[in-house]
Amino acid sequence: MRLDKFLKVSRLIKRRTLAKQVADQGRITINNKVSKASSVVKESDELSIRFGQKVVTVKVEALKESTKKEDAASMYTILKEEKLEKVEPEFIDDED
Template sequence: MRIDKFLKLTNVIKRRTVANEVATDGSIFVNGKSVKPSYSIKVGDVITVKMWNYEKTVRVLQIPSKQIGKSDSDNYVELISYKTIDVMDEIREETSEDIF
């Protein structure tokens, strides 16, 4: 199953188009490597999603065959970590890298 579809079906990302865009931008990583939206997900993969103001890491437990409810998502993905990102800190880091 494609990673963009998997993220949508398991409710990690609410819309497939958003998952597709985030992957295209290089902000979805599987086992530490940036992947494209067409990447074929496998059980045991560790997925890190870096979006606007957060970073979420999950482990694939099962691959669903159809859309699942939010209460069932724990059967398909295990949340490893979730942290918010201060957008202003990111901007400051990028700006300081550009200066030097």
């Protein structure tokens, strides 16, 4: 199943177009490899998705073409959620 479709059907991301944008920005990895929206997702794959200052890592449990809202969470297991440190930009001193 395509990555963007899995994200929509599992409701990790609400819309497929948004899932495609996030993937094409390099914010999603499958098994630690940066992935595009068209990448193939298989059961037992590990996805890491960066949402702003948070990274959510999930394990794919099932692939379904469509699902009810209450059953969507059964398609994955959340392994971890971590907040990213906000990095302050460094100032370059050009007075040499």
